[in-house]
Amino acid sequence: MELSIDTSTRQASIGLSEGGNILAKTSWKSKQNHSKECFPKIINLLEEANSKSSDIDSVFVSKGPGGFSALRVGISIAKSFATAAKIPLIGVCSLDIEAYEFLNNNKTVWAVISAGFNKIYVKKYTDNLENPCELISTEKFFSYLVGKEIICGEGVLENLNNFKSEIPNSTIIPKMTNPTRKPEILSKIGINKILSKKIDNPETLEPIYIGGSQHASAKKK
Structure with missing residues (x-):
């Protein structure tokens, strides 16, 4: 079973999947406190899926770009799972x-x-x-x-x-609802990377930071 984590922005989500096929998911608009919100939601989702943390055999995480502090939370949790259980870690561009x-x-x-x-x-x-x-x-x-x-x-x-x-009149804006980054999509990309053996090292995986007001604000703290 795979765990997907996305804390790129205030629109956060997590999902559980098997072979890239989503089993359970949840999303929420963060109160800018991803560190307190994310882990309890993972526990709740595991209970909903009648699963336990030891059933997780891969972790997929959004690695940015996005909010400086928010990204660090998701990646830190993903690294912790991967390191403790010695399971594959996959970072995916938001x-x-x-x-x-x-x-x-x-x-x-x-x-x-x-x-x-x-x-x-x-x-x-x-x-x-x-x-x-x-x-x-x-x-x-x-x-x-x-x-x-x-x-x-x-x-x-x-x-x-x-x-x-x-924008030009011919530009296409598809119908979208939040979260626009869906856990089922992260799980599909993640499993494809697993199959392609594009696995990240927990010691070296870093968020994609390109600057921005959120980045600058967080660095001043």
């Missing part, structure tokens, strides 16, 4: 989770997560998942769009009216 269900349709996809102060994290998907994450202003992002692309993610949903007024 923007890859946002984009996954919209890929492979012959259209360019942009995934978006808010970074604060009119900044957003974006990643462009064409034929692969290897394009870099960027931290840019919303104005610069709008200048990238040429039409007929799909734009998705929590950052789009949070700023829907603003985006609709600025």
Whole structure:
């Protein structure tokens, strides 16, 4: 059984899956206290699935970009599980989770997560998942769009009216609800990485930090 953890932003979620197929999941809007919220929810989810922590044989975790402090919580918990039980650990880019269900349709996809102060994290998907994450202003992002692309993610949903007024008319915004990063998607990406033997080392896995107001604010504390 696999455990999926996503604390990239205030829209957090966890899931339990078997072979990448979701068994149980829960999501919540964090009160900016992921450290106190996440572990009890994992325990509750295990009970809901009539399972115990020793049944977990892999851990998948979102590794950012996202909130500086929030990311550290999820990754710390994931590392603890992986290290204690000596099980595989897989880190997944948060923007890859946002984009996954919209890929492979012959259209360019942009995934978006808010970074604060009119900044957003974006990643462009064409034929692969290897394009870099960027931290840019919303104005610069709008200048990238040429039409007929799909734009998705929590950052789009949070700023829907603003985006609709600025993007080309032919831009596609799919129907989305929070959490836009679904545990079942993280579990699918995670199991594919397991099968491809793309396993992370708990000692070296680090969050994807690209700066942003959340990053700067947390570093000052």
